[in-house]
Amino acid sequence: MQFSSRLIEEAVGEVSKLPGIGKKTALRLVLHLLKESPDKTLRLSDALTNLRTNIRYCSCCHNISDTELCDICSSPRRDKQVICVVEDTRDVMAIENTHQYHGLYHVLGGVISPIERISPADLTIDSLLERIRNEQISEVILALSPTMEGDTTAFYLTRKMKEFPIKITTIARGIPMGGELEYTDELTLGRSIQARIQYES
Amino acid sequence: MYIEKLNLINFKNYEEADLQFSPNINIFLGDNGAGKTNLLDAIHCLSLTKSAFHSNESYNIKKHERFFSLLATFRKENKALTLQYDLQSGQKKVFRCNNVPYERITDHIGKFPVVLIAPYDTDVFREGSEERRKFFDAIFSQIDSHYLLQLISYNQLLKQRNALLKQFAESGRCDDILLESYNERLLPLNASIAGLRQKYLDQYIPYFMEHYQAIAEKREAPSLQYQSTVLSNHFEDQFRKNKSKDLVLQRTTLGVHRDDVEFKIDEVALKTFASQGQQKSFLIALKLAQFDLFRSALQTTPILLMDDIFDKLDDFRIGKLIQMVQEGRFGQVFITDARPERTEYFFQQLQREMRIFTIENGNVQEK
Numbered sequence A: 001m002q003f004s005s006r007l008i009e010e011a012v013g014e015v016s017k018l019p020g021i022g023k024k025t026a027l028r029l030v031l032h033l034l035k036e037s038p039d040k041t042l043r044l045s046d047a048l049t050n051l052r053t054n055i056r057y058c059s060c061c062h063n064i065s066d067t068e069l070c071d072i073c074s075s076p077r078r079d080k081q082v083i084c085v086v087e088d089t090r091d092v093m094a095i096e097n098t099h100q101y102h103g104l105y106h107v108l109g110g111v112i113s114p115i116e117r118i119s120p121a122d123l124t125i126d127s128l129l130e131r132i133r134n135e136q137i138s139e140v141i142l143a144l145s146p147t148m149e150g151d152t153t154a155f156y157l158t159r160k161m162k163e164f165p166i167k168i169t170t171i172a173r174g175i176p177m178g179g180e181l182e183y184t185d186e187l188t189l190g191r192s193i194q195a196r197i198q199y200e201s
Numbered sequence B: 001m002y003i004e005k006l007n008l009i010n011f012k013n014y015e016e017a018d019l020q021f022s023p024n025i026n027i028f029l030g031d032n033g034a035g036k037t038n039l040l041d042a043i044h045c046l047s048l049t050k051s052a053f054h055s056n057e058s059y060n061i062k063k064h065e066r067f068f069s070l071l072a073t074f075r076k077e078n079k080a081l082t083l084q085y086d087l088q089s090g091q092k093k094v095f096r097c098n099n100v101p102y103e104r105i106t107d108h109i110g111k112f113p114v115v116l117i118a119p120y121d122t123d124v125f126r127e128g129s130e131e132r133r134k135f136f137d138a139i140f141s142q143i144d145s146h147y148l149l150q151l152i153s154y155n156q157l158l159k160q161r162n163a164l165l166k167q168f169a170e171s172g173r174c175d176d177i178l179l180e181s182y183n184e185r186l187l188p189l190n191a192s193i194a195g196l197r198q199k200y201l202d203q204y205i206p207y208f209m210e211h212y213q214a215i216a217e218k219r220e221a222p223s224l225q226y227q228s229t230v231l232s233n234h235f236e237d238q239f240r241k242n243k244s245k246d247l248v249l250q251r252t253t254l255g256v257h258r259d260d261v262e263f264k265i266d267e268v269a270l271k272t273f274a275s276q277g278q279q280k281s282f283l284i285a286l287k288l289a290q291f292d293l294f295r296s297a298l299q300t301t302p303i304l305l306m307d308d309i310f311d312k313l314d315d316f317r318i319g320k321l322i323q324m325v326q327e328g329r330f331g332q333v334f335i336t337d338a339r340p341e342r343t344e345y346f347f348q349q350l351q352r353e354m355r356i357f358t359i360e361n362g363n364v365q366e367k
Ligand SMILES: Nc1ncnc2c1ncn2[C@@H]1O[C@H](COP(=O)(O)OP(=O)(O)OP(=O)(O)O)[C@@H](O)[C@H]1O
Pocket: B011, B012, B013, B014, B030, B031, B032, B033, B034, B035, B036, B037, B038, B039, B059, B060, B061, B062, B063, B308, B336, B337, B338
């Protein structure tokens, strides 16, 4: 692509690094921003800068949060004996939308995948084990994607939690094979959380 | 099942072509490099969603163009179905059946079976065990989509486990629980894949024997023997015991990815001692057995693609094949030949409907 301005080229280059956005779409977005009033663009860039510099993760469950302890972890209304283990923030949002779950979460930050050099140490597994050791936990629900990597991670976690006197369950699979938690509709997801089953390997 | 119409745009050396086929015999004649094999490959692509000759799909796009499109009408159990395969360079292919794109391309496999007999096929006994696994995996995947999915999972797990072994070797530390997480999933898949291989080979081998006996001139005893460490009673123990070896070699040393099928004639390995003629008979018998297995397992008659068989085979074996065509053993057949007079000689006595196409530099004309 030939650009008439180096400034445009730079902006397009950055925007097109976002997932699912090619050079053409990036150019359309950049030109759109230029057509709008300047403060719109500035608000966008401020929001992004703010997000980047002020973002925090809950020190307990590792979900994205504005505070040291997130709203869910600090709520007196949540059942503090149950932890639902998920891959990322989107899964927390999906499960929260079902209004069927009232326990706590633990955000792993991904799944184990040696090919991508993601090992257990890159995830928040130690912190999960620490929580189980130090808090009064009665049940851990594994709500990982039903992919090969998700299954392997679930198996690994179960082995690691074997020494604790807790119930380990997994959400019932109404979720299509290879599908991601995030894309499952709320009704199915809500039902599968209620109908969770004892984890078997 | 047969293919009624085929339209190609920018596929290999074809800019655009429109063909109407006979449900029986179709013959492509033309000089070397005219585009005969390319037409067979187009049909192969529609059946298996990939080329028979190379794995890089963008090679199928005509030089200097940016996309290709294949559109065909098939007839299956008296219903017309359209298949469309589009590829734009740099993008994912789109494969449609009756205008609806497949969500998973693997769902298409096995629905429109073809069997291709082509010159390069001798790899299956010349090369190592990998070629034979590929050969049989392709067959079994088409008759059992579950087998295909298991194979995909197995290969993915194996890649992960090997990457893990490598990291353990590099860091000098081995997380046994993590390794076990892969073992626990690989072990049942091993058992299940080996079981299915055994089961389908048991169905395949009798067809093979029958065809070999019909095609070979001499009386000799061919054999196909499945070889796998997985079927032994001690496999699981052995697999776990091999941990230290796996760590040293940084790969998984036991499993169905090391299986082989041994080809022999009169107790002697095919690749070392068999004559040219024996190898040819073996190859045709392998392909015709594939044809019969498809027909019985999929309950539809596959399309048979025969590329340059007149070049490769002697008159005796060609005669046998033509006789089978004559007897109506096959459904729709496609044959290529660079020498028109030779094809005429073989087909003149045939009492079956056929259409002959002459191809010149990517242009097709019906004779
Ligand atoms: N992507 C492509 N773009 C343009 N031409 C291509 C492409 N791929 C292959 N070809 C051309 O197609 C021709 C080969 O066609 P094909 O293999 O069908 O020939 P054939 O008629 O079977 O010949 P033979 O009798 O030698 O087997 C070659 O000339 C090759 O250059």
